[in-house]
Each structure stands twice: as C-alpha cells, then as structure tokens.
Amino acid sequence: MKNSHSLLLFVVLVAGLALVPVLGSRALVQDLFMVLCLLVLALNWNMLAGFAGLVSVGQQAFVGIGGYAMFAAVILGGLDPLAGVLIGGVVAMVLSVPVAFFAFRLNGAYFAIGTWAVADIARLGFGQWKALGGGTGTSLPKGAARDMIGADAVKEMLGISAAAATDAMTYWLALALVAVMMLASWLFLRSRMGLGLQAVRDNPVAARSVGVDPLRLKALVFLLTAFGTGICGGLIFIQIGRISPDAAFSLLDWTAFVIFIVVIGGIGTLPGPVIGVLVFYGLEQLLADYGTVYLIVLGCLGIAIMLFARRGLWGAFIERTGFDPLPLGHAAPRPGA
Amino acid sequence: MAILSLQGVSKSFGALKVTDDVSFSLEPGEALGIIGPNGAGKSTLFNLITGNLRPDAGLVRLDGRDVTGETPMQRCASGIGRSFQIPQPFDHLSVYENLLVAARFGGAMTAAEAPAACMDVLARTGLAHLADRKAGGLPLLNRKRLELARAMATKPRVILLDEIAGGLTDAECGELVATIRAIHSEGTAIIWIEHVLHALTSVVTRLMVLNFGKMLMIGAPEEVMAAREVREIYLGLDA
Known part of the structure; x- marks a missing residue:
C-alpha cells in the first residue's frame, strides 16, 4: 500500500x-x-x-x-x-x-x-x-x-x-x-x-x-x-x-491505562496506540456489567501480550504478514532510479 | 600541520592507569597502526580521541584546535569517524538507514545528497545488495563491513578502525583490507588497531606499540617489529 x-x-x-x-x-x-x-x-x-x-x-x-x-x-x-x-x-x-x-x-x-x-x-x-x-x-x-x-x-x-x-x-x-x-x-x-x-x-x-x-x-x-x-x-x-x-x-487513568493501550497495541509503532485503544474500548464495553472483573481481564491480557507478543498486536501482525502500511523507514534508492 | 595530535594524554580507571602520558601526531592522509597486548589501553585511546572518554590530563587537538572538552558529536562533525571493536549497528534500522543517520548527522549532508552518497559507500564496502535488510540480523563479516561503511558515511578526515579484521577468514580479511587501502589512497587519514599483523602492515606507514597504557615505541613498521623489547612484550618471546 x-x-x-x-x-x-x-x-x-x-x-x-x-x-x-x-x-x-x-x-x-x-x-x-x-x-x-x-x-x-x-x-x-x-x-x-x-x-x-x-x-x-x-x-x-x-x-x-x-x-x-x-x-x-x-x-x-x-x-x-x-x-x-x-x-x-x-x-x-x-x-x-x-x-x-x-x-x-x-x-x-x-x-x-x-x-x-x-x-x-x-x-x-x-x-x-x-x-x-x-x-x-x-x-x-x-x-x-x-x-x-x-x-x-x-x-x-x-x-x-x-x-x-x-x-x-x-x-x-x-x-x-x-x-x-x-x-x-x-x-x-x-x-x-x-x-x-x-x-x-x-x-x-x-x-x-x-x-x-x-x-x-x-x-x-x-x-x-x-x-x-x-x-x-x-x-x-x-x-x-x-x-x-x-x-x-490520576496515575491509573492517565498513565497506567495509557501504558496498557500502547503495550497491547504495539509499542514503537504508529498504528499500535490506535489498535490498543480499540481493544481497550471494546473490552470496556463488553465487560461493563462485571465491575472489577474488567480490570482483572485487562491485567491478564496485558501480561499475556507482554509474554507472547512483545511488540504488541500490531507488531505481531507485521511480523506474521510482513505487511506494514505505515512504514517509518527509508528505502534505499534503486540503482538507475 | 598535523590533523590530529595528542599531548601528554593520561586516563585512569580507579587505581589503574589505562593511558599513561601518550603523545603523538598524525599527518593528513597518514596511516598509523596501533598494536599491543590485550588490556594495553588501545580501545581506551580511541575513546579519548573520539571524546567518549575525557582524559584526566593532556590535550587532544584537531587541526591544531584544542577539542579536549568537545563531545563525540562535535568531534564527529569535525571529521573523526570510528568503527567499534564489537560492532554496534542500529539493529532495527536497515543497513541503508544505518548509513543515512551517519550521513545526515555526522556528515551534515542534505536530504538530497545523502542517498547517493550512502549507496556509493554501500557499493564500495560490498553491502549494496543488503541495503534494505535490518542491520540486527547480519552475520559478523557484514557487521564489520557496516561498521566501516557507517564511519565512512560521516565523511571523516580521520577514520579510527578498532580490530576490524578480527575474527574474519583470510579471504574476508583481504577484501576488507582492499577497501581500507582504497579509503586511504583517497587521502583519508587512518588509525588502525589490529592484531592481524599482516593486514595491518600492508596498509600502515607507521606503527605504535602500547603496553600498560604507555607508548612503548612509534616508527616504521619493520623497525618496530624488529625491536627486541617489542618482540618480548608483544610477541611474548623469552629474553
């Protein structure tokens, strides 16, 4: 793309x-x-x-x-x-x-x-x-x-x-x-x-x-x-x-949740925070009726992603597919180009 | 005028004197080799020249100007390029981007001139076909080439090479030596620390021996290698 x-x-x-x-x-x-x-x-x-x-x-x-x-x-x-x-x-x-x-x-x-x-x-x-x-x-x-x-x-x-x-x-x-x-x-x-x-x-x-x-x-x-x-x-x-x-x-509201969002989405990638905030919002809506269970699920998900997909969901996606629509890199100029 | 000169430079780590009153000067376009046993203070001397370390005493001069208080960034901009003994690539950047950083910052090139300059250096160091590969995954030879290439991309007038031939096969070493000789023939001054003596002596015109931080000898390579005290200390021969 x-x-x-x-x-x-x-x-x-x-x-x-x-x-x-x-x-x-x-x-x-x-x-x-x-x-x-x-x-x-x-x-x-x-x-x-x-x-x-x-x-x-x-x-x-x-x-x-x-x-x-x-x-x-x-x-x-x-x-x-x-x-x-x-x-x-x-x-x-x-x-x-x-x-x-x-x-x-x-x-x-x-x-x-x-x-x-x-x-x-x-x-x-x-x-x-x-x-x-x-x-x-x-x-x-x-x-x-x-x-x-x-x-x-x-x-x-x-x-x-x-x-x-x-x-x-x-x-x-x-x-x-x-x-x-x-x-x-x-x-x-x-x-x-x-x-x-x-x-x-x-x-x-x-x-x-x-x-x-x-x-x-x-x-x-x-x-x-x-x-x-x-x-x-x-x-x-x-x-x-x-x-x-x-x-x-508030450490929880303005930093802890934010770190969670970035880490699950993909730290060090541009789309990472967007993916992370979607997951965060989705979980919030899904688990809104369960009170503190929501936070427990959030914590477990964070731990799982840190263990199994260290660069977050977006990082894992790029690794699997090799498809990166927002490359930050500079491609080498082609000879003759 | 000498392009680089050190005058009475000393550095201690605690009680250990790693650089002890070292003085020498390097003429523009000269190639100087540095040898000495492990722990003689060779890499420390490089760090003092590049500004990664500050000397406890003495002066470092570039083109006669005192740069002892300057940062590595400033000295790089003034024309000192270096390669590290253990390659230090920017792992998550591509090979090309590794050079681009060096060209845009240390080499002060514009966005328009940097790409062609980087590709030129990659071609000369045999890395052109790997330009878009991430530097983190390269094998040793290519990491060594990248060290050299990245230093070249800063457009140095003096290039410091720290055991760049170490751990390579004879054929690989030969290739690298040819590149280094080409850089030298274009007028870039070189200071080269190396244990692979035949590689070193095929390029350098002067040789320095360091031992326990002290400059034991400096002179023509064949003279230095023939000296009895060098053979004793460096080659470990019995007296």
Whole structure:
C-alpha cells in the first residue's frame, strides 16, 4: 500500500468519526471523546517510551497541569476555555523543562520512578492551590463551557441543546488533536530527527559517534509530548467540568491505562496506540456489567501480550504478514532510479 | 600541520592507569597502526580521541584546535569517524538507514545528497545488495563491513578502525583490507588497531606499540617489529 492510500484511508476515517456528533447519541459522543483523549495520551506516551526510550510513569503530571492551567485561565483569568486549553499545553511544556532537568539525570527504571515522584509532587502541590479549591477541587463556572467560542454556532447548526453542543465541540477538538498528533508523529519520525531518534533508541553510544546528540533529541520529544499531553488534559477537564488533584493527577487513568493501550497495541509503532485503544474500548464495553472483573481481564491480557507478543498486536501482525502500511523507514534508492 | 595530535594524554580507571602520558601526531592522509597486548589501553585511546572518554590530563587537538572538552558529536562533525571493536549497528534500522543517520548527522549532508552518497559507500564496502535488510540480523563479516561503511558515511578526515579484521577468514580479511587501502589512497587519514599483523602492515606507514597504557615505541613498521623489547612484550618471546 502506498503512502497516498494510507493517507486517504486516514482522511476517510477521520471524516467518518467527525460525523458521530451529527448522527450518534450524546452518550456515544461522550464515550468516544474519552477514547480519543486516551488515544492522544497514548500517541504521546508511545513517542516518549516507544521511540525516545523515555519510559515515563509520570505523564499524569502534564494532564493535571494542563487541566489546572485551563481552570486557572477560566476562573482566575476570565478567559475562554479554549484559550485555557492552549495555555494548559504551554504551561505543561514550560514546566517540563525543570522536570527534564532533574529526570534526565536518571536512566531506565530510575527515570520511571523519578517521573512518578514528580507527578505526585505536582498532585500534592496543586492541592495547596486554595483559589482552585485546594485538595477537594472545584468546578468550572456555570455556563463557561457553553459560552465557549463556537459552541453557539454548533448549537444552531445541529439544532441541539447547549450541553450537547459543548460535547460535540470537545469531541471534534479531541478528534482534531488525534489527527494532528498522528500526522505530526509520522512526519517527525520520517524526518532527519526521527531517524536520529531511532538510532539513539537502538544504540546511544554508536549514535553519538555518528554525530547524533541523544540528549537534545530526547529533550525535544519530552517537551513536545508535554505540550500534547497538557493540551489533552485541558480538553478532558472542559468536558468533565470539575477538577480535583486526585482526578487530574490520576496515575491509573492517565498513565497506567495509557501504558496498557500502547503495550497491547504495539509499542514503537504508529498504528499500535490506535489498535490498543480499540481493544481497550471494546473490552470496556463488553465487560461493563462485571465491575472489577474488567480490570482483572485487562491485567491478564496485558501480561499475556507482554509474554507472547512483545511488540504488541500490531507488531505481531507485521511480523506474521510482513505487511506494514505505515512504514517509518527509508528505502534505499534503486540503482538507475 | 598535523590533523590530529595528542599531548601528554593520561586516563585512569580507579587505581589503574589505562593511558599513561601518550603523545603523538598524525599527518593528513597518514596511516598509523596501533598494536599491543590485550588490556594495553588501545580501545581506551580511541575513546579519548573520539571524546567518549575525557582524559584526566593532556590535550587532544584537531587541526591544531584544542577539542579536549568537545563531545563525540562535535568531534564527529569535525571529521573523526570510528568503527567499534564489537560492532554496534542500529539493529532495527536497515543497513541503508544505518548509513543515512551517519550521513545526515555526522556528515551534515542534505536530504538530497545523502542517498547517493550512502549507496556509493554501500557499493564500495560490498553491502549494496543488503541495503534494505535490518542491520540486527547480519552475520559478523557484514557487521564489520557496516561498521566501516557507517564511519565512512560521516565523511571523516580521520577514520579510527578498532580490530576490524578480527575474527574474519583470510579471504574476508583481504577484501576488507582492499577497501581500507582504497579509503586511504583517497587521502583519508587512518588509525588502525589490529592484531592481524599482516593486514595491518600492508596498509600502515607507521606503527605504535602500547603496553600498560604507555607508548612503548612509534616508527616504521619493520623497525618496530624488529625491536627486541617489542618482540618480548608483544610477541611474548623469552629474553
């Protein structure tokens, strides 16, 4: 399959998903919104762990920071929630600089623990912010989300309630974020820097000796994924409408599930997170009535895949079939071509 | 002016002095061989030249410029290429991509010029037919060729070869030597650590002997090989 075919399929899928708020129920829109947000987080985490070798267990820090920055922009700054989302991304990226400064001194498992500790410090720190409700958190002012730029137009256009229009807006933004993240990841990985990053992942010492600066590339990915994760955090908490330190900095919701999604889907592959999030959502729907059994099944599936298909479902698929519709590689030029 | 020079370079790992006051200089286009018993500090000397290690004392100069504080990336960009004793391919990248990384980063080539340059190097090192194969699965000879090819792709002015002929058959070794000689004849300076003496002496014009981190001798290959102390230490002959 040529790249143009992949791109066409991608556009058709995105366009199809964009129609959900027009045709589907509000519950479905809300469900899929969460799925899309998890996918954004998964794409970001996959870039970090799968391509830059930065196995962070603290990405919930940037979800929380993004969420809190958005709340601060709306409640304290009186800004539009959408501006707040952007501010959330920027603040997360700015704060990722000092985090990187400390965490990059650590390697492997120590890096994972270090990022986790940072995220917990952030959770406790934001719990001290009295203007945003301290430890118990706070809600978005009534109507803030409904008065969001564009929400009125959506309401008129689709003839739906203001609340449904807000859901549709956040859904489309999440979808746009997924599309942008996927395209940006693909372009980045196929670029000179992406090639260097893959070399660093394979062998940092050899990479340095051919002129690749591992620290610079890793820092760049860390900063950019903090931005993506922060934006996603802002968006999630517009939809939820309420924030508290425990919800915003939840290891389980924003990192553990995300790691599960990437690992079962295929770490270090671009389609991996998409496959992973589909499996995750499918299982959630299938086992919704069984309570905690759901988590047990999820855990067992994760273990099985780590044991028997180390590169996840997508990795196993490529290995079996040799068919890779989204190659990140650079084919050698044919002689005479 | 010397392209590369070391002046009083020393390095210790704990109490062990692995490089002890080494000084020499390399002229542009020269080929220097380094021999010495295992543990003499040969690979450490390479790591000091490439910047993978910082010396405890002494200076490393490139074109007369002090580069002692520079990173391996900077020194690669300034023209030092190296191959590792144990091949270090980028396993999940193809053979061609292994070179492409080197050409785009160390060789500072544009996206337009890199592909042809890489294919040229692959052809010269006998790897062209393996261009799209993953580097992780290559057998030893091709891994050694890839080490050489990847170093060449950075467009080095000095290329450091670390036991690149080790573990190869005579025929394989001969092929590699021919490639190295071709690189040398184009004006690239070479420093070559090797135990396979006949391969080494067929290329180099000067030979250095290292023992316990110290430079024991440096000079014309036949002179060095004839010296009694070299025969004693390196070849293990009784006095």
